Amino acid sequence: MTTTEEKRIQDELSYPILVAERVRLAVDVADSFKLECSEVWKQVDRLLQMLRTLVRFASTTTATAAAPPIYERPIRRIAAETAKNLDRAYALVRKCNRPSIFHRVVNMVTAADFRKLLSHLDASVGDLKWLLSILDADGGSASGGGGGIVLSLPPIASNDPILSWVWSFIATIQMGQLNDRIEAANELASLAKDNDRNKKIIIEESGIPPLLKLLKEIASPVAQIAAATALCHLANDLERVRMIVNELGVPIVVQVLSDSSMRVQTKAANLVARMAEHDPLAQEDFARENAIRPLVTLLSFDMLVDDQMGKLGNQSIHSLVQISKKMEKKLLVTKSSNGSLGNSYSNNSYLHMEGSSRGWNHRKERENEDPVVKLQLKISCAEALWMLAKGSVSNSKKITETKGMLCLAKLVEKEQGELQYNCLMTIMEITAAAESNDDLRRAAFKTNSPPAKAVVEQLLRIIKEVDSPILQIPAVKSIGSLARTFSARETQVIAPLVAQLSNRNIDVAADAIIALGKFACPSNFLCVQHSKAIIEFSGVPALVRLLRANEVTQFHGLVLLCYLALHAGNSESLEQARVLTALEGADRAVITQHPELRELVARAIVHLNLYHAGMNSQRISYLP
Structure with a gap:
């Protein structure tokens, strides 16, 4: 939190404290309704104590570098409402100290006025008590922050309970212990699922930054999955996706995509797909952050798709896969004997996950992973590439430059269902971009290009042999887009x-x-x-x-x-x-x-x- 932000939140809290002190002085000099004024002061004093506790907590949190930043949204709303009720109290108590009969007649005070005021003050007491509980500002946890999820309803949100739940969940994600943060992220995802009003509230109440922070919890894949799931549910229109982009979410997502477990990478790829689908700016940002390479890498980690393809001539996709397996065994032998990859193969020879120091660990994990998880990762990566390529010449060009074309062709040949469909749709978008751009068409679809040949071969096979309109349509469109080649x-x-x-x-x-x-x-x-x-x-x-x-x-x-x-x-x-x-x-x-x-x-x-x-x-x- 910056110094400017700290001053703003301190100002937000200092004003109601100042008004509460004024109420105390006014109560001391009141010469009518003294009993009622005394009751008012009891409630105001409770508010004063809680406000000071909140100030101390905010100051301590700000001063401690290791502490997470305080969640401000409910503080500001409740502080503003409390200040409004304290102003009412000050105005009413002052009317009880009028020196002349004229003033007493003009500013007539009744018992009903005090009952109404006490009701407002009771509401503020309830609001502040709830606020302190979700922030754990009264020391309920040893860490001094984040007391876990609180589902009670503060008076300020009595007409909209979703608001109080969102506040509680976001406060926990931002300030709580890891297990509580995971639970809160899952609850937030549940609220956001299929409900645009809830999505809007989460965005307005600053739910994006803590979710992105949780997404970076590399030590906890469960936390990353929870955060990515919530963000996926939020990223279903341009405005909300733009909020994620503006919070610098794109580089975070790309980092997670490049250096996480397979299940986390699947969720990250889903998030890339959703964001790219709804926001052209996100498409550009993902390309700028080089998201396409890890997506192609994950889609083809068990395939040979390097520059040696030119030497392999017209061999079939099946023969290329067999060669890939043999060369991969040789690569593993080289590593075990030399302790490194050696100089036999370039880093680009295999598109498996070598993008970080943890690459070999992830490789071992992939080998032992459930085949269903591996398939889902590829499905998600193919969809992400589809959405990144959609309507984008530059992104389509990047996919062809990462040898993604041969990978897509192989998957169209060997796979079925959603993965095959997503790969076909990606090819359709790339060919559509090539139709509109001569440079891309000449570079990626040269007649003697093995990847281009492989793609066309599979497109024609789908058209001729597969009796499925959902697959035939993108294949037919792709061939049409390549008509001039x-x-x-x-x-x-x-x-x-x-x-x-x-x-x-x-x-x-x-x-x-x-x-x-x-x-x-x-x-x-x-x-x-x-x-x-x-x-x-x-x-x-x-x-x-x-x-x-x-x-x-x-x-x-x-x-x-x-x-x-x-x-x-x-x-x-x-x-x-x-x-x-x-x-x-x-x-x-x-x-x-x-x-x-x-x-x-x-x-x-x-x-x-x-x-x-x-x-x-x-x-x-x-x-x-």
């Missing part, structure tokens, strides 16, 4: 997309249309060759059928048919599928909503009439 000879990419035009799931078919549209659009240098390939693989009849499915497939289907007509208008397949008729009979409502589509359809009709005028020349007047 494929040569005219790579027709094996076109065929699976054309096949998905007949998928019984309309969403998969719609995304296949969109993906093929990126191959055939004029901005693609090879649009003519790709258009001919789409026609050769019998894509036109399926496209014409999809024009009747829904508005999405109709719009994108019309766009793709127009591209095919413009780039391969003399194809007999277009005539046989009655594409000209389909374009002329397209839903005018859809065309009207999209002026660019209206112009495109008109151009396609004109172009087709050049080749098929014998059948449809009378309908060239279609031009809108």
Whole structure:
């Protein structure tokens, strides 16, 4: 706590003490309602004693470097309310000492006034008594701070009990013993779960800093898990995530991610995912703090993904894994004989946890860990990478630079369920970024790049072999995003997309249309060759059928048919599928909503009439 903060809290407490002293002097000179004034003084004296105890506690806590900082939020609220009630007491008691009959008549005092005042003072006594209990300011614990969780209800929070619970939990997390802090963090997480109002109260009452401090308790994984869980529940909108960022939470989370047990790392990865999902600034901060490398490291700690990949040529993912296992055994032998890793392999040769002095301890822990825990860690890391890559070219570039692409491809090949899905979604975001950025696309998806080959191979496998729309959709989108990277000879990419035009799931078919549209659009240098390939693989009849499915497939289907007509208008397949008729009979409502589509359809009709005028020349007047 800084000196300025100390002065502020001292000022907050000194004012009600000053008013209480004034009440004492006013009671001494009161010449009416002396009995009532005496009762008032008894309550004020109790308040005075508790206020002084609180001042001494605050001063002692501030002066002791080893002591945790005092939790100020309830002190300020209760001190302000107490000062207000003491002002009322001073004003009422002063009315009992009026020198003239005129003043006594004008400032008439009744017994009811005293009853009301005593009720207010009783409330302040209850508030201060509760406050001292949650701070343990009366010496209830040997440590002199944090008396454990207090769930009683102070009068100030009688209309909102959640507030008093939040105060108690936060005070315990900030000032209590470790076991109490863990319990309080779990209680705070329970309050925050699925309740935005509770989240707002926790944030407003300064719950983030003590949770971040608890997250750094490396000696207690249980404490770290409790803190990370509470923070995850809080990090579900931009404003709350920004609060965590502003409290310098990002470097703390990255440190925990790099140097903790697997169960803690899982929670830290979940927190990265939540923060990156809701706040672009958090995305940037995590990248700046180099969070991507430990995430890829944890995702691929049992895989070989180093620079030697260029030497391994076109070997399959399975063969790479076998090589990884053999080289890992050799690495362990080298370490046991030399007492160190030696010079045989660079630090980047294996993406296992060697980011700290505790790396080998964590490695041993991972080997003995429950497979379910290992799987959950990878699931969480994959989701974190997905959220970091989402809409971010720079983060996508960092993932490809850490050899994350090959790792993602291998996991898509070997895993199932949530891990496979998260890896596919990460690839989808990376390819989307590559579509919008030429430099990233050229660097990460070169035709002779083993990671790029591995990724494309798995994407095509998912499209062709996996009957699951939830997996096929990101795979189809990813291939579409990479449309400009494929040569005219790579027709094996076109065929699976054309096949998905007949998928019984309309969403998969719609995304296949969109993906093929990126191959055939004029901005693609090879649009003519790709258009001919789409026609050769019998894509036109399926496209014409999809024009009747829904508005999405109709719009994108019309766009793709127009591209095919413009780039391969003399194809007999277009005539046989009655594409000209389909374009002329397209839903005018859809065309009207999209002026660019209206112009495109008109151009396609004109172009087709050049080749098929014998059948449809009378309908060239279609031009809108």
